[in-house]
Amino acid sequence: MTLQAAIRLNGGLSNCVNKAWSCRFYCVNTEFVDGLRAVVGETNISTALAVREQHGRDESMHSCKPPDVVIWPENVHQVSTLAKLCYCNNVAIIPYGTGTGLEGGVSAIKGGVCFNMTKMDKILNLNAEDFYVTVEPGITRKALNSYLRDSGLWFPVDPGADASLCGMAATGASGTNAVRYGTMRENVINLEVVLPDGRILNTAGKDRRFRKTSAGYNLTSMFVGSEGTLGIITKASLRLHGIPEAVVSAVCAFPSIQAAVDSTVQILQCGIPIARIEFLDDVMIDACNKFNGLSYPVLPTLFLEFHGTKNGLREQVQQTEEITQINGGSDFTWAKDQEERNKLWTARHNAWYAALALRPGSRGYSTDVCVPISRLPEIIVETRKDLIESNLTGPIAGHVGDGNFHCIMVLNLDDKDEVRRVKEFTDRLARRALAMNGTCTGEHGIGLGKRQLLEEEIGEVGIATMKQIKATLDPKNLMNPGKVV
Structure with missing residues (x-):
């Protein structure tokens, strides 16, 4: 079926443009799928259940909501043509990259067409x-x-x-x-x-x-x-x-969460141009040790990296060591060559999978709050206390140089009581961050689960403005519906 024929299914392009935002979504049928196939070709479209389910979930705990069709466009002109086809038939559009999101952003809650963009790879x-x-x-x-x-x-x-x-x-x-x-x-x-x-x-x-x-x-x-x-x-x-002339990484353990996070704040306040400063609590360090075969002390820990000239690094490192030692930090464990640095940062990047390995068969949900740097020690200490009192598994890791940290909640989705306690904890954490003039998401996005928190964060006028922008650009609410606003 041609694009023109598909448009006629809905009474022509002018009728499509004038549809109300609240219109019902078109039922994806064989004729519509044939129209998609005519644009992308037989090898770039699938309605197989396994493929659709793969594209209906990301790394989050949100349940799978598969699209009706998955397509692989190969250039912008195909994307444009396919979007017109969906628009004129009131079919939802869900863009898909690698599926590594953490907020259910690819979930096709209204069905529709998933645009897998991986074949546009130039x-x-x-x-x-x-x-x-x-x-x-x-x-x-x-x-x-x-x-x-x-x-x-x-x-x-x-x-x-x-x-x-x-x-x-x-x-x-x-x-x-x-x-x-x-x-x-x-x-x-x-x-x-x-x-x-x-x-x-x-x-x-x-x-x-x-x-x-x-x-x-x-x-x-x-x-x-x-x-x-x-x-x-x-x-x-x-x-x-x-690429910086010189790079060096280090690990430093602390006697308490407070000491580690205080060091972070003081390093930044001194204007040291540190490239990375990551925090892992003792539970997270223990999980990373077990998952990656490492032997770091099971204590609250900072992973640090310095970029610059050789002389510049010497000064950065000296100042940073003085600050960490004042706060009771250990001597630095160094990673100077590329292989050692890769091993160190691979351990940090594997924190998600290391946390899941604490409870095999479990699912994960990562919180994502961000607060002003001055409030970071307070919120992390309060959060750790809340985790213990709630009897929940939630190792803490974060980009503390930005005031952003994550509790990687590890839970059994079949245990309704645990799911309830996790939900209550994550809401408390987000509202704790908002009360400290922070945000409910530093980098993961709003997706499916944080829409109410977004409203609390930016207020009624802020949400109304976002909805106006959405309604102007997407009057039929076809683009990834049910997310953000």
Whole structure:
């Protein structure tokens, strides 16, 4: 079936544009699927249950909600045509990258069509002199940095998982390097986005890649963190950074959570340009030791990394050691060469799986609050006390240089009482962060589970404004419905 024929199913394009937001979703039938197939070809579409279920869940505890169809577009023109087809038949659209999200963002709660973007996997333009690169949505951060290896540049935003870069933009991801290099919001220059009705938008103007601008509304930042609810990101121009001359990592154990987090605050207050500073509590360190075959002391611990010149590193390390020792920290355990550093940071990045291994067969849910740095010691100490009193398993790890930390809740989804206690704990934690002028999500996004918390965070007018933006760009509520607002 042609696109024109599919449009006629719904009475023509003009009727599609005028449908109300509250319209019922079209029932995906054989004729509609044939229209999709005509655009992407037989090998790039699937209605098999196993494939649909794979695309109806991410790494979160949210239950699987499979789409009706999964498609693999190969270029922006196919994405545009497919979006028009869905728009004119009132069919929901769910963008899909690597499925590594933690808030149920790919769940097809209204059914519809999942756009798997992994076959759009080209690095389109690298300009080393201007420190930028343009990528398609199928490129992951590891693939990009492998490509950049001989250029003297790298892309530092590192959420741990080998996520797709456009997916990272969609969720506003960050990670271990954000304390020095910023999050996706600071490192996205321009986006190409297919809007719900198939129009193609370049958020900063086609092919523009300036380092700063005052030209109108910041459309790029509006789509960073939109979680697929406003459009499908099909291209991203990203800011690159020079690979530092020297890099060294270290591990330091502390007698208490308070001492470790106090050290973090003091390091930042002294203006030390640390590249990474990660906190793991004693439960998390024990889990990482067992999962990765390590032997770190089972104590609250900081993982640190320093970037710069050799002379600059010497000064950074000296100042940091003085601060940690004042707070009762151990001597640094060093990781200086690439292999040692990779082993150290692999252990940190495996924290999610190490936590799950504490209770085989369990599921995980990661909290994601972020508070002002000055309130970090208080909230982590209170959270640890709450975990113990609630009799819950929730190792703590976090990007404490940004005031962001995670309790990796490990639970049995079949135990209704435990699920209830986890829900009550995570709500308390989020509201504790809000009471400290923080946020309910530092990097994972709102997705399915935090919509009420978002309303509490930004207020009635804030939510109303977001809904107005959503209704303007997606009047039929087809883009990843049920998420964020």
